Amino acid sequence: MVFPRVSMRHGAQMAVLSLAALLVACSRGGAANAPAAPPPAEVGVLTVKPRTVSLQNELPGRVSALLVAEVRPQVGGIVLTRDFREGSDVRKGQTLYQIDPAPFRAAFGSAQATLARAQANVVAAQAKSDRYKELVQIDAVSKQAADEAIAAALQAEADVAAAKAALETARINLAYTRITAPISGRIGKSSVTPGALVTANQAQALATVQQLDSIYVDVTQSSAELLRLRRELAAGRLKTDAANQASVKLKLDDGTLYPVSGKLQFSDVTVDEQTNSVTLRATFPNPKQLLLPGLYVRAVLEEGVRENAILVPQQAVARDNRGNAIAMVVGADGKVEQRAVQVPRSVGNEWLVDAGLKAGDQVVFEGLQKARPGAQVKAVERVPGAGASAPAVAASAPGAAASAATPAPAAASGT
The missing domain is CATH 1.10.287.470 (Helix hairpin bin)
Structure with missing residues (x-):
């Protein structure tokens, strides 16, 4: 039997064609078996909606008595009797001590x-x-x-x-041998007992009477804060609320809120050279005498009303390596953009943003670890504090959510 002669050149061509066919088949099979690309990561966003907020400032302060009178003898002699109970309420003119x-x-x-x-x-x-x-x-x-x-x-x-x-x-x-209460109020500890020798106008007071039905609260505000407040009022960014601008609330040392509001009396006309601060004084009713002189408190003062204020959750703002505030914003194309923002103060659990954001921006506050600059994400509108399981609106397209955000004043929120 005679076999046809195959040239070496023809054999090489056949081998190349077979190898090419094999590679094509493998590539088709690999493409069919390759896993699909993962969908964009979901992140929780808040669409920026400017609103009207009432801005408050929390300042440290101390309680002081409305009236304080130190009882001193105006003649010298031996104290015969002490006619009051320490810590009790006394009336003006009531006998406190009797000198011989x-x-x-x-x-x-x-x-x-x-x-x-x-x-x-x-x-x-x-x-x-x-x-x-x-x-x-x-x-x-x-x-x-x-x-x-x-x-x-x-x-x-x-x-x-x-x-x-x-x-x-x-x-x-x-x-004068009958020493009487100069004012009505609560009397403290007596420094002398019957039998003690006292002298006229001595340095040591026999006792102290303090009027506690109404009380002073002296708070300090830095001069820088005062200047900032006046600049914002002058620029029109902050408007005074005539109904509440003199109202003051108190937070007690244990964190509870004092049930009665007070009124701002005056602001000092000079700046303390050592502390660079200004003293403000407010008066509070104290019918149950819960506020005692010397008590540490925090006074919440109404600064004014900010219209078209932009507020974002505090977790939406981070700091870069230089300490500058930044926020992640989802653009209309679904990509994450890093924005530099200015956050001069907090309002409750939110940041007040002065610059860097505008109405309609979708700010990421959940899933920030997935929101890298330039990353493709799926923005899901959520309610801050409600958790990932309670989306407000699923934004199929970031642009749609942005177009739905209209600047509308909301109810004023306090600090």
């Missing part, structure tokens, strides 16, 4: 006798003066003697006036 009045009664009696003697001298001196006035007219006495009689009568009248003043002083000193 015996020496002051004696002084008062002596002053009365001195006045009586002076008044008797006036009668005699006046009678002599009247007689000498008649006698000098008939030259029965010299003019000098008459003048001396008149002067003696005037001196006797002056002695009466001095004796009356001395008697009044003695009466006042006797009254």
Whole structure:
């Protein structure tokens, strides 16, 4: 049997064709078996909607009494009795201490006798003066003697006036032995006990009475904050709320809110050189006397109203390597864009954004680890704080969600 002769060249061509066919078949099979590309990652977004918010400022402060009176003796002597209970409420004029009045009664009696003697001298001196006035007219006495009689009568009248003043002083000193409450309020601890020797106007107060029905709260605000507030008001970015601008709320040291609002009284006219701050004073009703002098509090003051304010959840804002605030925004093409933002302050659990965002922007606040700049994502509108299981609107196209966002003022939110 004769086989056809195949040239080496023809064999090589056949081998190449077979290899090509094999590669094509393999590539087709691989393409059919390759896994499909993963869908874009879902991220929770919030569509920016400007709204009106009431801005508040929380400042540290201390409580002080509306009226404070330190009780001191105005005469010296031995304390006989203490006529009050420490920590109780006292009325103005109520007896607090009794100093031994015996020496002051004696002084008062002596002053009365001195006045009586002076008044008797006036009668005699006046009678002599009247007689000498008649006698000098008939030259029965010299003019000098008459003048001396008149002067003696005037001196006797002056002695009466001095004796009356001395008697009044003695009466006042006797009254001062009964030490009374200068104001109504709550009295503190007594520094002396019966039997103690006290002196007039001594440095140490016997006790202190404080009026607590109404109370002062002194808070400090930095001069920089005050200047910023005035600039925002002047620029029109912040408007005062006439109904609430003088209203002040209190947070107590344990975090609870004081149930009664106070009123801002005044702002100091000078800046403290050491702390570079300004003191503000507010008054609060204190019917149950829950607020005590010296108590540390935080006062919440109404600064004003910001219209068209942009607020985003705090978790939507991060910091880059330089410490600048940034936010991730999903564009109309579904790609993530990094934005530099300005966040001067927080409002509750949100950031107030001054620059970097606008109405309709879709800001990522959930799934930030998936939202890398330039990454393709699927934006899902969610409610902050509701969790990933409670989407508000699934945005099939980021552009659609952006077009649906219209700037509409919302109810004012507080800090």
